[in-house]
Amino acid sequence: MDVVERFKVNRDKGLASGCISLMEGIPGVDTLKPCQEILKKATTHLLESELNTSRTFAYGPEQGDEEVRRVLASFLTEQYGHEDPVDADKIILTAGATQGAHLMATLLFGHGTTCFIEDPTYFIMHKMLSQDLKMNLIPVKLDSEGMDVEELDRLLTQHKPAVIPEDQLFWSFIYTIPVYHNPTGISYSPERCRALVECARKHKVLIIAEDVYNLLCYNTPHPPKRLIAYDNPSDHNYCGSVVSNGTFSKILAPCFRLGWIEGPDVIVQRLVKSFVAYSGGSFNHFGSLIASSILKLNLLQPHIESLKKIYGRRMKIVCDTLKKIPNIKLSPSEGGFFIWIELPSEIDSSDLMEDAVNNYGVYFIPGACTSPTRSFSNYVRLSISAEPEEKIVKGINAFVKLLQETLSK
Numbered sequence: 524m525d526v527v528e529r530f531k532v533n534r535d536k537g538l539a540s541g542c543i544s545l546m547e548g549i550p551g552v553d554t555l556k557p558c559q560e561i562l563k564k565a566t567t568h569l570l571e572s573e574l575n576t577s578r579t580f581a582y583g584p585e586q587g588d589e590e591v592r593r594v595l596a597s598f599l600t601e602q603y604g605h606e607d608p609v610d611a612d613k614i615i616l617t618a619g620a621t622q623g624a625h626l627m628a629t630l631l632f633g634h635g636t637t638c639f640i641e642d643p644t645y646f647i648m649h650k651m652l653s654q655d656l657k658m659n660l661i662p663v664k665l666d667s668e669g670m671d672v673e674e675l676d677r678l679l680t681q682h683k684p685a686v687i688p689e690d691q692l693f694w695s696f697i698y699t700i701p702v703y704h705n706p707t708g709i710s711y712s713p714e715r716c717r718a719l720v721e722c723a724r725k726h727k728v729l730i731i732a733e734d735v736y737n738l739l740c741y742n743t744p745h746p747p748k749r750l751i752a753y754d755n756p757s758d759h760n761y762c763g764s765v766v767s768n769g770t771f772s773k774i775l776a777p778c779f780r781l782g783w784i785e786g787p788d789v790i791v792q793r794l795v796k797s798f799v800a801y802s803g804g805s806f807n808h809f810g811s812l813i814a815s816s817i818l819k820l821n822l823l824q825p826h827i828e829s830l831k832k833i834y835g836r837r838m839k840i841v842c843d844t845l846k847k848i849p850n851i852k853l854s855p856s857e858g859g860f861f862i863w864i865e866l867p868s869e870i871d872s873s874d875l876m877e878d879a880v881n882n883y884g885v886y887f888i889p890g891a892c893t894s895p896t897r898s899f900s901n902y903v904r905l906s907i908s909a910e911p912e913e914k915i916v917k918g919i920n921a922f923v924k925l926l927q928e929t930l931s932k
């Protein structure tokens with residue numbers, strides 16, 4: 524059985540038998556609970572004090588309501604730390620990061636495109652690109668500072684087509700998660716960010732940077748600078764090579780289906796002028812107006828502060844527990860949801876997951892599922908987001924017991 528199929532069988536078994544999830548990168552019930560009050564207050568604000576019938580119940584402008592974009596841009600500017608302001612005119616609102624990535628992949632590129640992707644990466648995205656969109660994925664190695672840009676440079680040179688159609692802004696794209704990476708938890712170093720942007724400019728390719736976990740930083744007041752901030756319009760060779768793909772899913776609730784793409788005018792306008800936007804208008808207009816009320820009532824900032832404390836504590840508990848185990852290596856986890864563990868090479872984490880579900884009451888993602896090349900079979904991705912603290916503690920203790928028993932065999 525293929526590793527992903529095997530993973531799904533064991534995950535379903537784990538779910539059905541009430542195992543603890545150290546797998547899902549989703550907010551759990553305890554962190555979702557405050558959304559009830561937040562959404563109640565914001566909906567009342569929108570539908571009572573601020574109601575403008577024709578604005579609220581219409582399709583909404585293709586780029587997203589202008590006031591919502593302004594409120595969001597100023598919120599993000601504050602969250603990112605003011606140095607690199609977000610410009611409301613360079614934002615298009617989306618129905619979440621998945622839709623944002625899908626929109627760009629289909630409208631700017633399309634079926635069959637050769638694209639470049641970190642190995643390992645977000646376990647669903649490489650499937651979406653290769654299986655839904657039939658793209659040809661070129662994996663690029665990742666180290667603790669980010670993508671191997673020398674290898675990327677070589678691969679881009681090797682795969683560049685002889686002729687690039689004139690109406691194509693970019694012949695390919697690089698898919699990356701530069702801050703609090705999924706699954707490794709790393710953040711790109713400033714040097715690697717600069718090198719990556721230079722490489723994209725040189726080869727005339729777009730970088731789709733998923734900025735999904737950035738605002739969940741646990742040890743610093745602000746997250747690392749996002750990749751798009753390294754693509755400075757005043758540089759002599761600037762060509763608008765980076766887009767930032769953000770979402771409310773991890774900082775509020777996935778049900779909200781609201782996100783944003785921040786990018787150069789030419790990209791944003793290409794998306795805004797698409798027929799999919801012409802037909803449907805703003806991708807989640809009503810949700811975006813509620814988000815605007817949430818921000819105007821200052822309900823999101825305290826919520827994020829509370830999430831940072833809750834997740835930061837869980838991250839510390841899990842890492843401190845794992846650090847006591849010899850012969851394993853952990854990636855740094857300063858933010859986001861994930862802990863990436865390297866086990867001794869003889870251990871197959873798909874076997875480990877089966878054992879975990881059958882005998883230890885816990886489940887996670889085997890490393891090979893996150894790899895377009897099916898590498899990393901001795902790695903594991905753990906998540907601290909889906910279960911409350913007492914279950915995380917129970918789950919990590921069960922996982923440690925499993926590891927100790929496996930390592931001692």
Ligand SMILES: Cc1ncc(COP(=O)(O)O)c(C=O)c1O
Nearest residue numbers: 548619620621645705733770772
């Ligand atoms: C890198 C990455 N992109 C996208 C998503 C999904 O985001 P959304 O809910 O906004 O579609 C996730 C969630 O797991 C993710 O880790």
